[in-house]
Amino acid sequence: MKSLAIFILLLGYVSSEFSLTVLLNEFNNGQGFLANGNHCSLFWFDGVQCNIQLTISIDFSPRGNESPCNNNKTTTINLANVTTNSNKVLFGQQTYGAWQNPQVFNQDGSYSGFQLCVVAKDATGEIIDSFAADRIDTHRVDDFQYYSHPRLNGTIDPTLILYAWSVRGDMDFPPVTRPPVTETTTTPLNLPDDCEDALKKGLLTSGSQLTTIVLPGNKQADVYCEVNGNTAQTVIQSRGEDLANADFDTMELEAFKTPIGTPGPKNHFWLGLDNMNLLTTGRNIQYNMTIVFCCGNNQIARQFYNSFKIGDASTGYKLQGTADYGQTYGLSYGPPTDFGKKFTTNATYSGSPRQICSASSIKDNPKGNIGGWWFGSCSNNLNGHYYSLSDNGIWDDKTQCTIDPTQARNSFGSGIELNNGPTSGSGEFINWISATRVRMAVHRSDGNGVPPSSKFCNN
Known part of the structure; x- marks a missing residue:
């Protein structure tokens, strides 16, 4: 026995x-x-x-x-x-x-x-x-x-x-447990999960407009929906001509955790890192993301990313996703890329050395205010300083939104920057193009996709 x-x-x-x-x-x-x-x-x-x-x-x-x-x-x-x-x-x-x-x-x-x-x-x-x-x-x-x-x-x-x-x-680890979510009865039954859900429920009429969505835990958030035909994208970040709440570059991490500004195509808006995490990971929904980058009414760039997620606070709000096939610029430019990086600000900066990271420096001072971003490639920062076309002395060519690097270094840095291909021969990784309007928007990967073109730049 x-x-x-x-x-x-x-x-x-x-x-x-x-x-x-x-x-x-x-x-x-x-x-x-x-x-x-x-x-x-x-x-x-x-x-x-x-x-x-x-x-x-x-x-x-x-x-x-x-x-x-x-x-x-x-x-x-x-x-x-x-x-x-x-x-x-x-x-x-x-x-x-x-x-x-x-x-x-x-x-x-x-x-x-x-x-x-x-x-x-x-x-x-x-x-x-x-x-x-x-x-x-x-x-x-x-x-x-x-x-x-x-x-x-x-x-x-x-x-x-x-x-x-x-x-x-066989896996030797305890099951992941989540704290219980307290349900309330105050949320309207027809409050949508995102803009696609709002369109499906008939809550959006023709054209792009504002709506209120519900996040896991019955948390509500106001968003701008970019609607085109049977497609609807949920805008999670935007910069624009309306100068209210334009000072993203002076803000620190605590401010970026919660919503900033008012949603709208011409507005400076940020859904908030905590809300972004809930939206992209809180349900069994996978999102893709697009960026539209404008100079005046002209679109300079439109970029596509798959499996887009923002981690929670314990990860440092880490950026996750992959670029669309064959797209080697933008957030995927590198190495290192912006993917896999924590969201950092001036006080919490943890990216590449700032002396060689133009997207994170101003006034020839690597400790200058930079807003907040996932600084991996040092070639992107959509939350940088907003340069208006009425600002004198900063622009090299206003029709292309190119800025003078020397003037920018002595002013507020590279501005709202998105890598859109090969950079100049300066040895830096940025294009020195500062958008006058930009937005990040998500859509469901199993939904109706996105239209062939975007109307965001001239809305």
């Missing part, structure tokens, strides 16, 4: 197992530097880029291991060459060397997190970078992560890796 009991215990032990599936999305070497600060090619100035070879390791050892990816709990896989004359790779679902993307790791025991390590070399054998990404904790079982690794104390651009993972099987 004793032997049978021992056998049953051993059987239970060996049958405990889990699988981790890792999907590589992107590896980016920025401008094509090696770890020593040289370019991959002597002819980089003629457009010759890197031939990147990758080795990926997955370490399943417990938290606290001082030698990640260098122990008997590590599996290392050689991906061989992943690029030819390119500084980045956007991975497909295919085989790279010995790596089948996505790659499955079957393990005994219970899942307790993991750590991904990267060794990147040029085909010449020179090291591009070698690092261990942030460890993934036990409770993160279906998620993705952007990780950028600084090199040479920030004197060259970092490398970036984006990957997703899914865990199935």
Whole structure:
């Protein structure tokens, strides 16, 4: 009988197992530097880029291991060459060397997190970078992560890796519990979840207009709905010609947690970080996001992002999402990109060194007021200083909304900035174009989408 009991215990032990599936999305070497600060090619100035070879390791050892990816709990896989004359790779679902993307790791025991390590070399054998990404904790079982690794104390651009993972099987962590939500009976039954819901319920007539939505916990918020035909987008941020509440650049984190201003196409409006978190994560609804960037009545840029979310306060209101396929500018410009970064202000700044981050500096003073943003690429800040077209001395070309960099540095910084493609040869990552009107708006990923064009710039 004793032997049978021992056998049953051993059987239970060996049958405990889990699988981790890792999907590589992107590896980016920025401008094509090696770890020593040289370019991959002597002819980089003629457009010759890197031939990147990758080795990926997955370490399943417990938290606290001082030698990640260098122990008997590590599996290392050689991906061989992943690029030819390119500084980045956007991975497909295919085989790279010995790596089948996505790659499955079957393990005994219970899942307790993991750590991904990267060794990147040029085909010449020179090291591009070698690092261990942030460890993934036990409770993160279906998620993705952007990780950028600084090199040479920030004197060259970092490398970036984006990957997703899914865990199935035995998981050694307690269930996530949420505090109970107190329901009230004061909310009207027809109050919509977002602008698409309002349109569906017949609460919006023709044209764009204001409405009140209800967020999880029966919290109400006023928003501007951009309506076009059978589509409706919920505007969560805007800047415009009405100068009321225009001083976003002087505000700190506490102000950005709650709504600022009044919703409307010409207004300075911010839904609030807490409301953005509730809207994008509080229900089983996935949102995409668009940005429209205007100079006067002319649209300069329209950008598209998928799986858009804002984390809660415990994450630092981290920005999550991915750029639409093939879009390498805007929030996804980098590395590092704005995705995966915390929302920071002047007092809480945690982005790239401000001496080299033009989007976060004013008056040649890296400690100047900057508003608040997810400073990763240092090429975007839609909450920067608002320059009116009536401001004299700042504009280089008012018809294109280009500003004079020297005047801007001596004034209030780069303004309302959105990277929309290659930057100037100044070595900076911004376009020095300050919008006179801009907005961020979300729409349901399984809804009616967005129209072919936006009327926001001339509403």
